[in-house]
Amino acid sequence: MIINVARKELKSVFASPMGWVILSLLMFAFGTYYLNGVNDYFAVMSGAMRPAERTGVTQFVAQTVYGLASFIMLFAVPLLSMRLISEERRSQTLPFLFSAPISLTEIVLGKFVGLVAFLSILIVFIALMLSTLNIWSDIDFGFIIANSIGLWLLVASFSALGLYFSSLTQQPVVAAILTFVALFALMILDRFFAGDPSNTLASLSLMRHFQSFSSGLIDSGDIAYFVLFITTFLTLTVRRLDADRLRG
Amino acid sequence: MNNFTVEAIELTRLYGGREAVSNVSFTLSKGEVLGFLGPNGAGKSTTMKMLTGNLAPSNGSVKICGIDMMENPKEAKALIGYLPEMRPLYKELTVDEYLTVAARLHRVSSSNIKKAVEIAKERCGLGHMSKRLIENLSNGYQQRVGIAQAIIHNPMVVILDEPTVGLDPIQIRDIRALIRELGSDYSVIISTHILPEVEMVCDRVQIIDKGKLVFNGAIDVLKKQRVGNKLLIGMHNPPSVDAMLKIAGITEAEALAGGLMRVRFAEDATPAEAIVQAAVKHNWGLHQIAPDQTSLEDVFMQLTYQEQSEF
Numbered sequence: 001m002i003i004n005v006a007r008k009e010l011k012s013v014f015a016s017p018m019g020w021v022i023l024s025l026l027m028f029a030f031g032t033y034y035l036n037g038v039n040d041y042f043a044v045m046s047g048a049m050r051p052a053e054r055t056g057v058t059q060f061v062a063q064t065v066y067g068l069a070s071f072i073m074l075f076a077v078p079l080l081s082m083r084l085i086s087e088e089r090r091s092q093t094l095p096f097l098f099s100a101p102i103s104l105t106e107i108v109l110g111k112f113v114g115l116v117a118f119l120s121i122l123i124v125f126i127a128l129m130l131s132t133l134n135i136w137s138d139i140d141f142g143f144i145i146a147n148s149i150g151l152w153l154l155v156a157s158f159s160a161l162g163l164y165f166s167s168l169t170q171q172p173v174v175a176a177i178l179t180f181v182a183l184f185a186l187m188i189l190d191r192f193f194a195g196d197p198s199n200t201l202a203s204l205s206l207m208r209h210f211q212s213f214s215s216g217l218i219d220s221g222d223i224a225y226f227v228l229f230i231t232t233f234l235t236l237t238v239r240r241l242d243a244d245r246l247r248g
Numbered sequence: 249m250n251n252f253t254v255e256a257i258e259l260t261r262l263y264g265g266r267e268a269v270s271n272v273s274f275t276l277s278k279g280e281v282l283g284f285l286g287p288n289g290a291g292k293s294t295t296m297k298m299l300t301g302n303l304a305p306s307n308g309s310v311k312i313c314g315i316d317m318m319e320n321p322k323e324a325k326a327l328i329g330y331l332p333e334m335r336p337l338y339k340e341l342t343v344d345e346y347l348t349v350a351a352r353l354h355r356v357s358s359s360n361i362k363k364a365v366e367i368a369k370e371r372c373g374l375g376h377m378s379k380r381l382i383e384n385l386s387n388g389y390q391q392r393v394g395i396a397q398a399i400i401h402n403p404m405v406v407i408l409d410e411p412t413v414g415l416d417p418i419q420i421r422d423i424r425a426l427i428r429e430l431g432s433d434y435s436v437i438i439s440t441h442i443l444p445e446v447e448m449v450c451d452r453v454q455i456i457d458k459g460k461l462v463f464n465g466a467i468d469v470l471k472k473q474r475v476g477n478k479l480l481i482g483m484h485n486p487p488s489v490d491a492m493l494k495i496a497g498i499t500e501a502e503a504l505a506g507g508l509m510r511v512r513f514a515e516d517a518t519p520a521e522a523i524v525q526a527a528v529k530h531n532w533g534l535h536q537i538a539p540d541q542t543s544l545e546d547v548f549m550q551l552t553y554q555e556q557s558e559f
Binding site: 016091093096097 | 337
């Protein structure tokens with residue numbers, strides 16, 4: 001049933017040009033950065049005399065691409081997630097889902113899975129694009145896998161938060177703005193505590209937990225953080241929709 | 249085990265302390281069309297939302313074919329097809345795509361989806377619209393898609409909230425015919441405030457006013473109420489009221505403007521012939537005589553008015 005709701009969401013995304021335009025625009029941006037990364041690699045490395053200054057091509061190129069990706073997703077996810085529930089609220093299509101034999105949890109999970117599946121296309125494409133470096137070089141696949149997992153968890157967290165804000169309002173634009181502001185605050189939170197990295201508030205920052213992935217490290221603590229983050233917001237969304245049924 | 253398809257037991261719904269629906273109980277058997285009648289804001293839609301599990305009742309319970317909506321919502325919902333007042337259509341999809349989604353979400357097995365979509369389209373006269381975007385369909389066709397969505401999984405109960413609002417007369421006629429047809433296979437509940445519609449398509453009527461059920465019975469009972477023992481007589485030289493009262497069986501007469509006269513007669517009397525004879529004899533210039541029917545609107549007004557006078 002979750003799959004059926006997710007399929008419906010994917011169908012809606014690809015029924016309008018929106019889905020295709022976003023996919024192509026983002027891939028264009030990532031492709032450009034990839035190309036620039038490869039060009040810069042030679043320029044920088046030919047200037048780096050000492051061995052300590054030299055980094056591998058995987059790390060050099062992938063870091064620019066994944067850095068850009070995490071930044072762009074901050075804008076892209078709110079735009080994609082804003083419609084998920086608020087649009088249904090506005091066009092009064094929620095009863096269609098509510099009167100079907102599916103639970104609220106399945107509806108919310110289905111919508112979440114639908115959006116994450118769409119974004120996963122990008123993540124897979126980025127990984128494939130970076131893997132083409134392997135044709136003329138010997139690259140570090142572990143680094144790409146760690147970054148992909150990190151980026152995937154990051155966009156899944158973005159999506160969960162976006163889904164929750166989308167359930168709060170009837171206006172997709174309001175949902176998008178709220179999501180963006182909340183995500184942005186969570187991203188830069190650790191900057192405020194630069195002098196005191198052990199601060200509890202700083203460890204709430206999404207960016208901080210993404211950092212270990214971007215240096216190629218898969219840390220179970222960070223995975224737990226993202227999983228908890230996602231679970232929290234999905235639960236809140238279910239509760240918000242349940243309040244609709246109870247309070248009307 | 250009784251064979252009621254819908255059982256509503258003492259349904260009550262509070263909105264901030266105000267009772268939108270209070271203590272509504274009724275049952276529906278297989279193959280019946282139930283008309284839900286009431287003025288705006290009477291609680292029709294609220295009751296329907298509770299029946300379909302879109303709204304939790306503050307009190308009372310709903311059973312669909314014996315399955316409790318609160319305890320087993322999934323099983324109960326699988327037996328219902330619901331078309332809310334605002335059509336829940338995904339306008340960016342085509343008719344086929346939308347109905348496929350509806351079939352999938354209503355647990356139609358994947359091998360039967362194509363067939364179910366075809367059957368639903370055929371029943372609702374949508375065959376030639378398969379590839380059109382719902383957005384581009386006319387109001388009437390969108391309504392048909394809404395109904396198709398509600399019957400795609402062969403539910404036991406079909407609940408349609410104001411299915412003919414905003415349609416042109418021909419479309420209304422088609423939709424009514426469709427509802428009648430559905431009534432032979434499923435239990436149907438429709439809500440409306442158009443009274444003749446109820447008379448045309450329903451077997452049973454429920455009138456709801458201010459959240460309370462004020463009438464619940466077969467449509468024939470309502471019809472009987474409207475045909476009173478009254479005649480409307482038109483004459484060029486109308487006699488006095490007293491002269492009319494002399495005719496056997498007439499208990500009451502009332503002179504109206506334009507030479508018309510309304511007479512009420514006793515339960516078992518048939519005074520029409522006597523009136524015609526008297527008219528010829530006294531040269532009243534009779535040009536019209538017909539039973540005076542109270543319109544359904546009047547009956548409706550009476551029923552809702554009685555309720556008001558209690559306050």
